[in-house]
Amino acid sequence: xAKGRLTLVSLGPGGLEHLTPAxxxxxxxxxxxxxxxxxxxxxxxxxxxxxxxxPRPLGTEVQRSREALLLAAEGHAVALISSxxxxxxxxxxxxxEQLDALGWSPAEAPEISVVPGVSAVQAAAARLGAPxxxxxxxxxxxxxxxxxxxxxxxxxxxxxxxxVVAFYNPRSVERxxxxxxxxxxxxVHRSPxxxxxxxxxxxxxxxxITLTTLxxxxxxxxxxxxxxxxxxxxTRRSDRWLLTPRGYRVAPDAESGSQAHATxxxxxxxxx
Amino acid sequence: xAKGRLTLVSLGPGGLEHLTPAxxxxxxxxxxxxxxxxxxxxxxxxxxxxxxxxPRPLGTEVQRSREALLLAAEGHAVALISSxxxxxxxxxxxxxEQLDALGWSPAEAPEISVVPGVSAVQAAAARLGAPxxxxxxxxxxxxxxxxxxxxxxxxxxxxxxxxVVAFYNPRSVERxxxxxxxxxxxxVHRSPxxxxxxxxxxxxxxxxITLTTLxxxxxxxxxxxxxxxxxxxxTRRSDRWLLTPRGYRVAPDAESGSQAHATxxxxxxxxx
Numbered sequence: 001x002a003k004g005r006l007t008l009v010s011l012g013p014g015g016l017e018h019l020t021p022a023x024x025x026x027x028x029x030x031x032x033x034x035x036x037x038x039x040x041x042x043x044x045x046x047x048x049x050x051x052x053x054x055p056r057p058l059g060t061e062v063q064r065s066r067e068a069l070l071l072a073a074e075g076h077a078v079a080l081i082s083s084x085x086x087x088x089x090x091x092x093x094x095x096x097e098q099l100d101a102l103g104w105s106p107a108e109a110p111e112i113s114v115v116p117g118v119s120a121v122q123a124a125a126a127r128l129g130a131p132x133x134x135x136x137x138x139x140x141x142x143x144x145x146x147x148x149x150x151x152x153x154x155x156x157x158x159x160x161x162x163x164v165v166a167f168y169n170p171r172s173v174e175r176x177x178x179x180x181x182x183x184x185x186x187x188v189h190r191s192p193x194x195x196x197x198x199x200x201x202x203x204x205x206x207x208x209i210t211l212t213t214l215x216x217x218x219x220x221x222x223x224x225x226x227x228x229x230x231x232x233x234x235t236r237r238s239d240r241w242l243l244t245p246r247g248y249r250v251a252p253d254a255e256s257g258s259q260a261h262a263t264x265x266x267x268x269x270x271x272x
Numbered sequence: 273x274a275k276g277r278l279t280l281v282s283l284g285p286g287g288l289e290h291l292t293p294a295x296x297x298x299x300x301x302x303x304x305x306x307x308x309x310x311x312x313x314x315x316x317x318x319x320x321x322x323x324x325x326x327p328r329p330l331g332t333e334v335q336r337s338r339e340a341l342l343l344a345a346e347g348h349a350v351a352l353i354s355s356x357x358x359x360x361x362x363x364x365x366x367x368x369e370q371l372d373a374l375g376w377s378p379a380e381a382p383e384i385s386v387v388p389g390v391s392a393v394q395a396a397a398a399r400l401g402a403p404x405x406x407x408x409x410x411x412x413x414x415x416x417x418x419x420x421x422x423x424x425x426x427x428x429x430x431x432x433x434x435x436v437v438a439f440y441n442p443r444s445v446e447r448x449x450x451x452x453x454x455x456x457x458x459x460v461h462r463s464p465x466x467x468x469x470x471x472x473x474x475x476x477x478x479x480x481i482t483l484t485t486l487x488x489x490x491x492x493x494x495x496x497x498x499x500x501x502x503x504x505x506x507t508r509r510s511d512r513w514l515l516t517p518r519g520y521r522v523a524p525d526a527e528s529g530s531q532a533h534a535t536x537x538x539x540x541x542x543x544x
Contacts, residue, residue: 116394118389146518
């Protein structure tokens, strides 16, 4: 039997214009595509009738990982999908945990590879201008698998060390108080006027962006399709943009510089 | 005169299979493409002879930003490029700072948009398995524009709060001691055996990955084309993979589940 392979495929934030050729190719060559049903919907236009699709509900990440591994081990070409980047709060975690637990020999294990993608923090930042132009951290506010104590410790550390913070999984119906607490922890170290954005369904048809401040953040408007981005002490708002300076100096006498230029040919023929 | 536009384009980590369709389209429709010469080389195969290319040296980010803004304000379609994600330690920062400094009215300003991309941390993580499956932060070790005191404070905070850490700009010829100091700061809170990876030129022909531990990290092997990824207290190495668990439990009796499946047609016809 031919050796199977499993590709972990990042779908990007939603809009297919952000799906990489590597991801598209991995989807095209898969016999079986497995993932959360909503994510399969995102890429339905790219799939062919003869491909086997395995939509799986939320909360079945462990079983889904095993299923993907076992199908690949049986000789199939399997694509396991997540939106955003599959390595960030997505299926790469449980998949490699299950692989570790199975303890397969090299001969038993299928070929495994991971295709990275654009995550929500980057897609949100792109809409906002330059909010993550300096050091930032990603923190998930889901305490389903992580204690609130550890989450709070990370929020406090990020606040004290002046990181820009991207909150993933900021709020859901059952998880409604964590974002308010996180905001209060940030407010210990950061001004109430700190620019803050709620970016919902970024790059999807129902995208919605709210620019606000840390103190004015309306937690009740945030849901599980949102990412909350909080600036550091230097982040400022200018018109519709958010900007976290890196320290570059303004050079008012910089030249307009339409002078020096090269064609593709010239560029190819000389080292940079 | 027609209104010009400026698109900030993320090129991804290097391999063109990770360049999104949005980025490709922005490059294809630009009259002028401006960026660091090495990055123009990365995409030379995508450019046409009639496009005007403006290769610019490192260290000219402020002038380059102004140049891009002024060319767009003159009515041109301009693409300003960075490798990785242009919002992360790249041109979006200086560009929006210059835009702010220019203080243009809405009528004067060109249309500006940003195309996100896959950053080095994600491309590196994909090669490694699942090292950033839990909270992580990105820290630049360049003290050209940020004080070492602030950088050290961030490293200490990340260490104490058990973040996975991705070091950007870890080392260059002039900036040779910072990575060693950062490692020592991490070692105050983290085991010498903490898994650690040096990922150089990820997705490019000369890609090279070294899996090591925090204590064994050979700083002298790291250069400006490398990203250094340090696991948290839970990160473990299994075979050739790095895994940072999120807390998912192993379910040894999970079914192999080749059962329930749907075709594209079925999937399209029912809500998830």
